[in-house]
Every structure is written in C-alpha cells, then in structure tokens.
Amino acid sequence: MWKSFSWNSCLITHQRLHSGEKPYKCQKCGKSFSLGSYLIHHQMIHMGERPYTCGECGKSFSDCSYLITHQCRPYKCLECEKSFSIRSNLIHHQKIHTGERPYECPKCGKRF
Numbered sequence: 491m492w493k494s495f496s497w498n499s500c501l502i503t504h505q506r507l508h509s510g511e512k513p514y515k516c517q518k519c520g521k522s523f524s525l526g527s528y529l530i531h532h533q534m535i536h537m538g539e540r541p542y543t544c545g546e547c548g549k550s551f552s553d554c555s556y557l558i559t560h561q562c563r564p565y566k567c568l569e570c571e572k573s574f575s576i577r578s579n580l581i582h583h584q585k586i587h588t589g590e591r592p593y594e595c596p597k598c599g600k601r602f
Contacts (some may be wrong), residue, residue: 503525506512512560514520514529518536523529531553534540540550542557551557563573565580569587575581585592591601 493504504562507523512524514523514526515521516523516529516532516536518533521532523532534552540552542552542554543550544557544560546561549560551560559575563575565574565577566572567574567580567583567587569584572583574583593602594600595602
C-alpha cells in the first residue's frame, strides 16, 4: 500500500519515520526530534512552562494530553469518592481505609 501526499513537505516529514532522521535538536540537552513542533513542545520542559491547567484542582501540565489523562479518572474509591486515572493508584489508596500495612521495615519492624 502506497501513501500519497498533497504537499512535498508532508512527504519529507513522513519519510523521516522510515529514515530515523531527527534534524531538530534541543540546545539545552541534545535530544533530537523529527518535527520542529516536537522540539518546541519539549523545550517547554526546560522553561518550566505549563499552560494547561485543571479547572478542578489547579494542577498544571506542559501537554494537553497530560491534562486530559489527569481529568479522566474512572476509578473511584467507594469509601471517600476520591477518583484515580490509574487502577493501581486506587488499589494503593484503598489501603488507607482498610488499615492494611503490607510493607515492613526490616530494621525496626514498623509497618507501612
């Protein structure tokens, strides 16, 4: 199956997937990217820029997809109704309510 492109620039960008070429290099850390927009997004990390803010809790993110993941929390605790985006975080949280302390310090025996 062949792909066709309306613009030569789109073809060039696509060909980088096959060649592994990454001509856009971060001057701070040396990491390279296949698209200039990826480099711009990456540079936000170095600048500490986090333009996407959760309206519910105020936490901010450098990428809108991270905000969407943060806001999508399908795993809800039945005890306190706190929500989690990752099931394992809910399971860990529920130990607060059950009083379970499965981790023991080998030196003093205190459980966590």
